[in-house]
Amino acid sequence: MIYRVIALLSLASVLALTSQPALAQAPKEVVIGVLYPLSGPVAQVGIDSVNAVKLVTEMINSGGSSLNLPLGKTAGLPGLGGAKIRLVIVDHQGKPDVGQSEAERLITQEKVHALFGAYFSSVTATASQVAERYGVPFLNAESSSPGLTDRGFKWFFRTSPHDGHFSVAMFDFMKDLEKRRNLKIKTLGIMHEDTLFGVDSAKVQEELAKKYGYDVAVKMAYRAKTTNLEAEVGKLKASNPDVFLPTSYTSDAFLFVKTAKNLDYNPKLLIAQNAGWTDPTFLTEMGKDAEGHITRAPFSIDLANKKPMIKPVNELFKKLKDNPGGRDISDVPARAFTGFMTLADAINRAKSVTPEEVRKALAATNIPAEQLIMPWGGVKFDEKGQNTGVRAILLQVQKGAYATIYPFELAAADVVYPMPAWKDRK
Amino acid sequence: MPRARRIVLGGLALLALLAFPLVFTLPFPRHLMITIFLYAMLAQAWNLLAGYCGQISLGHAVFFGTGAYTSTILVNQLGVTPWAGMLVGAVLAIALSQAIGYPVFRLRGHYFAIATIAVGEIVQTLMINWDWAGGARGLFVPMKRPDSVVNFQFHDSKQTYYYIALGLLLLALWITRRTERSRTGYYFRAIREDQDAAASLGIPVTRYKQRAMALSAGLTALGGTFYAQYILFIDPESVLPLSLSILICLVAVLGGVGTLWGPVIGAAILVPLSEGTRIYLGGTGKALDLLIYGALIMLISVIQPGGIMALAQRGRRRTG
Amino acid sequence: MRGRLPAVTVEVLLQGVVSGLMMGFVYALIAAGLSLIFGLMEIVNFAHGEFLMLAMFATFWAWALWRLDPLVSLPLTAGVLFLLGIATYHGLIRWILAAPMLAQIFATFGLAIFLRSLAQALWGVDFHLVKDPWVQGRVSLGGLFIGLPQLVASVGALVAFVFLNWFIGRTETGLALQATAQDRQAASLMGIDTDRMFALGWGIGSACVGVAGALLAIFFYIFPDVGSTFALMAYVTVALGGFGNVPGTLAAGVVVGLVEVLGGLLIAPALKYVAVFLIYLVVVLWRPQGLFGRF
Secondary structure, X not given: OHHHHHHHHHHHHHHXXXXXXXXXXXXXXXXXEEEEOOOOOOHHHHHHHHHHHHHHHHHHHHOOOOOOOOOOOOOOEHHHOOEEEEEEEEEOOOOHHHHHHHHHHHHHOOOOOEEEEOOOHHHHHHHHHHHHHHOOOEEEOOOOOOHHHHOOOOOEEEOOOOHHHHHHHHHHHHHHHHHHHOOOOOEEEEXXXXXXXXXXXXXXXXXXXXXXXXXXXXXXXXXXXXXXXXXXXXXXHHHOOOXXXXXXXXXXXXHHHHHHHHHOOOOOEEEEOOHHHHOHHHHHHHXXXXXXXXXXXXXXXXXXXXXXXXXXXXXXXXXXXOOOOOOOOOHHHHHHHHHHHHHHHHHHHHOOOOHHHHHHHHHOOOEEHHHOOOOOOEEOEOOOOEEOOOOOEEEEEEOOEEEEEEOOOOOOOOOOOOOOOHHHOO | OOHHHHHHHHHHHHHHHHHHHHHOOOHHHHHHHHHHHHHHXXXXXXXXXXXXXXXXOOOOHHHHHHHHHHHHHHHHHHOOOHHHHHHHHHHHHHHHHHHHHHHHOOOOHHHHHHHXXXXXXXXXXXXXXXXXXXXXXXXXXXXXXXOEOOOXXXXXXXXXXXXXXXXXXXXHHHHHHHHHHOHHHHHHHHHHHOHHHHHHOOOOHHHHHHHHHHHHHHHHHHHHHHHHHHHOEEOHHHHOOHHHHHHHHHHHHHHOOOOOOHHHHHHHHHHHHHHHHHHHHHHHOOOHHHHHHHHHHHXXXXXXXXXXXXXXXXXXXXXX | OOOOOOOOOHHHHHHHHHHHHHHHHHXXXXXHHHHHHHHHHOOOOOOHHHHHHHHHHHHHHHHHHHOOOHHHHHHHHHHHHHHHHHHHHHHOHHHHOOOOHHHXXXXXXXXXXXXXXXXXXXXXXXXXXXXXXXXXXXXXXXOEXXXXXXXXXXXXXXXXXXXXXXXXXXOHHHHHHHHHHHOHHHHHHOOOOHHHHHHHHHHHHHHHHHHXXXXXXXXXXXXXXXXXXHHHHHHHHHHHHOOOOOOHHHHHHHHHHHHHHHHHHHOOHHHHHHHHHHHHHHHHHHOOOOXXXXX
């Protein structure tokens, strides 16, 4: 008896999951699949990014915006007769195999016209592989592993800078700082967490170090989400590099700062690879301890001085109903905002949802700098699908807030060098 | 149930499974079944060691990863067909299992379980730091088109993957069934019930534990190669984590350890549940799907520790 | 191994020893609770890490809502965890006392997943920190730096540990606990209510983790997953010291703490957990019941 019950239950659940009614596609609708991590330790970034995507969708669908963005002035996508965008949002839980099967499900069952996501470079890699196989456009707005565009995929486009760009900015900064302040930087210390993000980042940094003529005094990997960084900081103190380059997600960034404070490790210059160091909670939780840290970023709120559109966009972002905490738009969601707008713009210009048309339109994208909230030269893709208009900026924590310090033409404040030692902080 | 009826029902079930991909042609239903088959097979492999022989390993992902990495590295470095890589992977996993078993089988109960966790963590950490084998970045199996059996890659449809997965599961079931009825199986159970009594009866305990370990490890490794060729990307986080080892056990425990069909039932319930809760409840970032998952596991452990199979047997005895 | 690592100086090594020692006491306290529970009923609480996480959150909310410093809310947190332990016993554990080991493992595993997801559902995934606790800053001894929060945490853990041992060894209830652990049947024949002892064991074991959590919350960041990182160290500590041997967990905790830091310094930070697990394997292979365990 129970066998039958179980067999029936299993069969029923399998059938329930598999027989999605093929949604009668109203011709007036564009469906986009959105993949982000919505559970687990980095879920907040995923949630914020999804909110940014929702913001763009709302702006486009309701129209009436006065902002100088590619879309949003009239309701819907004018190139498709006012068609509205519908999102199908999935949580990939940070797992590449889930990302892959979800991408496939979105394409074959939800019949999305394009895919967008996925933050983690490893998940973006597998999900975009599915898109490549099915011939569906995949737009990535924030994964930073350079390898993603090196694959030469036809259907993969990335608007964001990757670690190569960021690291070049960091090293250019170091060289320019040496000239400006008349000092000599000789040694570097590289510390990175041991997932794809950290490993790729460290690799690029090591290569650039050679190119720019710096000596890597210490390079170490550490287990992500560790409970204890005493050994690592101990080694840093011992080797005392002129510049310290960490690559960490949020929890490790916290732990590092606290450990450095305890062990009195005072690097003169600390330049971080974003992620944990630009997490909105980093500043609020670290308070004075974060003072002086420099991080690369593609975006910063204080750029509003030079890019006035940032302020109204941020206000709209804070008012979203799925953003009950009223969080400011930060780096990753800002990139999601820009990327999604790019995708919508391409579909609009294609005047069609046929994959090949959308792809051609994406390849022909040319969004000028004034229409972006990012400090980029524009959005224009090269033959590998990488946006060539990207520009990285460097931020430094000064007086409790991020200030843009590089490139010097965009800088809102001057660099504080060296970083204040722990005993000098009040 | 009389034997004739069992055979007929079994035959019908098999036919239904064989016909499934012909009826359900979309990728997702097939993917669901493939996932069920894979987990059922992994759980069955684990069941051999833990359910029948009583050695509770919480580090089985090590063998899964061995299979996945061996075949992938051989494909990428030497261009060897993944089928050969699968066999080599299984052999390596067996060798590894014997090397692990030799010291670790001296331990009992919880010490043994934690030792298997320790081994699993060590291997995962080492792989993360082994750059030649991909390290933290993992390894891609380059897409090869057109589809070919030799290359073990099928992109136009999941059908062949489906049948291979089903085949692996049937293999695991067959091995378990044969072991169950053999003297080896008898020894396994004796060791599980009371290791010392078994020894005093003259059963070479360690030798049979190692045998269970070998069978278990080899089968698990086959699943690893399948995974690698199915997803075309592996990294330490996806093929070696503790969470995978736990999940494998969970499937078997839910269905009923030490039984032939337990792992299959466990997978048939857990996989749709996991996929379903993620798809329908997971998009909010509130981990509701995991909440239900955890509650369910607790419930099962309390209500019927013997798993679904025990529930079934209890029912049968009552009506019987 | 990749990475360039400079040689380690004596100063750095000594610093490592101090740090490892301090962390070791905290591991010991967390493990003590586990060991106590196991000694009584041979069940490993695989949700122990999540109990720690809840204790840290309790401390955080006491601070966020009522501005209570962790040291002030510590008794409160310990009390809450004590109740949680008892509730877990009555709600879950009591039903699986006779179940096979596997079911027991998974019952608490399910609890762990449940609690972790509950925390995420209720409080989100963001990191939280107690800001400006009473204890902050550091002292400098010789060339060594000792963070005051870490020092307080480790001393606090040590004190709690000693207290626990005194309780088990010297009070009537403690002796009753020991009796129940040694021989359940004989204890009940002597008139000890074994059910009550079990519940008490869970309560005290959880209270230990409550104290540890409150102390850690002074300087550690708090988020739903935080338990898993400590839990593994705790399991290794318990097994190393010998399941059921509460005093043994002190030595084991210190070993784990030291190996973690020194392994990182001397071998490579990326491999420090490998060092911990290897030491565990080496020890239990030499003594299968752990350093001080009884079979």
